[in-house]
Amino acid sequence: MADTKPRKKITAAELAQHSTDSNAWMACHGLVLNLSKEFLEEHPGGPDVVVALAGKDGTQDFEDISHSDSAREWANKLIIGYMKGTEEEESERKVKIVPKHAEAARGGGGGGGLGAFIPAVLVVILAGAAYFFLNKS
Numbered sequence: 001m002a003d004t005k006p007r008k009k010i011t012a013a014e015l016a017q018h019s020t021d022s023n024a025w026m027a028c029h030g031l032v033l034n035l036s037k038e039f040l041e042e043h044p045g046g047p048d049v050v051v052a053l054a055g056k057d058g059t060q061d062f063e064d065i066s067h068s069d070s071a072r073e074w075a076n077k078l079i080i081g082y083m084k085g086t087e088e089e090e091s092e093r094k095v096k097i098v099p100k101h102a103e104a105a106r107g108g109g110g111g112g113g114l115g116a117f118i119p120a121v122l123v124v125i126l127a128g129a130a131y132f133f134l135n136k137s
């Protein structure tokens with residue numbers, strides 16, 4: 001993850017200019033990844049699916065595949081810059097990395113309800129068990 005290269009601030013127009021397989025950038029979680037030739041050749045999902053998103057924001061497609069944490073670490077090595085945004089977003093994107101699978105699922109997917117539901121279910125089960133044992137004796 002030792003990404004020592006300074007990150008560049010990139011506009012949507014600039015991103016859109018890098019949309020061919022020999023010159024492919026893709027935005028992901030506000031970061032800009034350089035989809036190098038080696039990356040495209042080695043990508044387990046093949047080059048075409050990624051090249052189709054070159055010059056665009058591929059965050060949704062990247063998350064839809066539920067990429068592993070090692071895929072995310074690989075993506076971090078491709079970071080060359082960050083998307084232009086508000087001052088706050090930009091200062092975060094200067095140091096940000098592609099979120100781990102669990103974080104992305106929690107934050108981005110909108111499916112956070114279950115996590116909050118589990119403790120409530122546990123409390124009900126424990127209360128039921130306590131009631132049962134206290135009444136037994």
Ligand code: HEM
Pocket residue numbers: 026033035043044045046049050053058061062065066067068069070071072074075
């Ligand atoms: C740009 C950063 C990306 C990286 C570093 C990356 C890396 C990987 C890695 C390591 C895998 C193997 C499974 C895993 O470890 O999760 C994988 C699988 C896959 N990726 Fe990506 N990927 C990237 C972007 C994308 C995008 C934008 C798509 C668009 C749809 C995509 C589509 C797929 C598909 C379909 C597979 C499944 C291949 C299979 O199991 O048959 N990937 N990717």
